Amino acid sequence: MRHELRIEGFAFRLRPVALDDAQFIVDVRTHEQRSRYLHHTSRDVEEQTKWLKCYLEREGEYYFVIERRLPIRKEGLVVINNFSDSPRSAEWGRWVLVPGSLAAAESALLVYRTAFDVLALDEVFCRTIAENSAVVSFHDSSGLLRRAVMEDYFDLGGPRYAAIEHVLTRERWPVVSETLTTHALRVARRVITSDHIN
Amino acid sequence: MRHAETASRVREVFQDVLGRNISADEDIARANEPKWDSLKHIELMFALEEKFGIAFSEEDLENLASLSAIVNRIAAGDAA
Numbered sequence: 001m002r003h004e005l006r007i008e009g010f011a012f013r014l015r016p017v018a019l020d021d022a023q024f025i026v027d028v029r030t031h032e033q034r035s036r037y038l039h040h041t042s043r044d045v046e047e048q049t050k051w052l053k054c055y056l057e058r059e060g061e062y063y064f065v066i067e068r069r070l071p072i073r074k075e076g077l078v079v080i081n082n083f084s085d086s087p088r089s090a091e092w093g094r095w096v097l098v099p100g101s102l103a104a105a106e107s108a109l110l111v112y113r114t115a116f117d118v119l120a121l122d123e124v125f126c127r128t129i130a131e132n133s134a135v136v137s138f139h140d141s142s143g144l145l146r147r148a149v150m151e152d153y154f155d156l157g158g159p160r161y162a163a164i165e166h167v168l169t170r171e172r173w174p175v176v177s178e179t180l181t182t183h184a185l186r187v188a189r190r191v192i193t194s195d196h197i198n
Numbered sequence: 199m200r201h202a203e204t205a206s207r208v209r210e211v212f213q214d215v216l217g218r219n220i221s222a223d224e225d226i227a228r229a230n231e232p233k234w235d236s237l238k239h240i241e242l243m244f245a246l247e248e249k250f251g252i253a254f255s256e257e258d259l260e261n262l263a264s265l266s267a268i269v270n271r272i273a274a275g276d277a278a
Contacts, residue, residue, distance in 0.1 A: 100260035102240075102260060104236030105237055133232035134232070137238070138237055179237075180237075190259065
């Protein structure tokens with residue numbers, strides 16, 4: 001949906017997706033190193049633009065570009081959607097970064113900051129293809145708790161994949177925040193230093 | 199520092215961070231190692247910087263994705 005949320009981090013930010021991002025969305029979601037565990041995305045930029053126009057007109061979904069602050073550079077995408085009231089919760093996903101990006105820790109941190117500090121949610125969860133071990137491990141390493149394994153959950157057009165659901169509650173957010181902030185700061189100090197040199 | 203000694207010290211860091219034994223003839227690639235996630239990658243690279251007294255470039259942080267590549271980079275003395 002149309003929104004104005006911009007969440008600034010140390011070296012990266014989340015900002016609303018716009019129609020101009022259609023080419024970037026196609027590029028990153030169809031990259032051979034990234035597309036394996038994603039739903040099919042057409043390489044047609046006009047189709048992506050049409051999809052974005054529909055997204056902007058519907059409610060209940062915050063789609064962000066993950067962007068490096070200096071120099072300004074698009075690093076990935078992420079969405080918060082699937083809101084519920086009791087408890088106040090949402091799902092985050094469609095998380096994809098360009099190969100080599102150092103934005104993982106900070107982008108996750110910014111998602112949680114959005115969820116808890118801006119949207120005032122009580123919990124946020126994510127569902128990852130079980131076979132996508134790097135992302136499953138990332139959530140484990142971040143300190144999220146595994147809540148469920150959902151067999152045959154993801155349908156990417158071939159065999160169905162099991163999903164692992166991780167959850168982060170407001171109570172546990174300070175612990176995860178500390179872990180992710182430590183990593184994000186380390187990266188930011190290096191990224192900002194190299195920007196200064198360049 | 200001899201290449202073999204560098205490899206041994208790099209392997210020690212990998213073992214500490216990834217929490218498993220790594221044999222001397224085992225190469226590990228980020229694409230194939232389940233526990234080598236983005237957070238572990240940062241921990242690995244900064245632990246290696248501390249151990250060897252070096253600083254990887256941002257490009258190295260982004261692109262070094264196997265134990266052997268890291269050993270070669272450090273042994274070559276290209277990291278500052």
